[in-house]
Amino acid sequence: MELKTKMLSVALLSLSVLFSSCGKEEVDQLSNVELESEEVVVHILEKDQTFTVQSLEEALAVIETDYKEETWSQGAINKIKLLQEELEYSKTLDLTRPDVEEEYTAHLKEKYSANTEYSKATSGILWDGNLTGFLSVTTIPFNLTSSKRNRASSWQCIVPGSVILCDKTWFRGKKVILVGIPPFRVLLGGGIYNFDNRTDSFF
Numbered sequence: 001m002e003l004k005t006k007m008l009s010v011a012l013l014s015l016s017v018l019f020s021s022c023g024k025e026e027v028d029q030l031s032n033v034e035l036e037s038e039e040v041v042v043h044i045l046e047k048d049q050t051f052t053v054q055s056l057e058e059a060l061a062v063i064e065t066d067y068k069e070e071t072w073s074q075g076a077i078n079k080i081k082l083l084q085e086e087l088e089y090s091k092t093l094d095l096t097r098p099d100v101e102e103e104y105t106a107h108l109k110e111k112y113s114a115n116t117e118y119s120k121a122t123s124g125i126l127w128d129g130n131l132t133g134f135l136s137v138t139t140i141p142f143n144l145t146s147s148k149r150n151r152a153s154s155w156q157c158i159v160p161g162s163v164i165l166c167d168k169t170w171f172r173g174k175k176v177i178l179v180g181i182p183p184f185r186v187l188l189g190g191g192i193y194n195f196d197n198r199t200d201s202f203f
Helices: 002-020 024-031 056-066 073-090 100-111
Strands: 040-044 049-053 124-127 134-137 154-157 161-168 172-180 185-187
Touching: 040 056, 049 056, 056 073, 073 100, 073 161, 073 172, 154 161, 154 172
Parallel strands: 040 172
Antiparallel strands: 040 049, 124 134, 124 154, 154 185, 161 172
8 A cells, every 4th residue: 555655646746747847838738639549441442451550651652562553543542642631731720729610621622622623532421330320421521520420330432432531530540541442331340440430530
């Protein structure tokens, strides 16, 4: 018991030293730090091949090296690079601001509307169950509304291409990249992705 008390005292002392050495702004930043998994699972549906890497950069490297001759390769590469652009853009925003969702949504709609070079997005459907419980069509990159977040159990491809499902809003957190052609339907649970009821946003 005495040893536990001493250890607790040392831990509390260490924390107090850490926070006393930080300014208010640094303390606020520390308290707002969100630990996110960098894991990226890529599933090539037509080949039924899956690989897991620790970043989008690694995913790009594998596709550019091992799958460069595939017809879907360039589309998947372009999609990942666009997502990287959006992640960089999001770093310029205060995502905790009340009006940031309207601002960011307007940016996405303008950039990915039907009249732009980015309009050829993969079309698919997110379902709450196995082809039941319609949630969203995955065309324009988007956050799911709060009532639909963390409910997607499957995804069905409509138009060939790639979709990237993200564990957190604004394309953050763990990601699952699905590359395939119709009529693939993908269950998000199980050992391959471990992503059932986790999608907050998609790209």
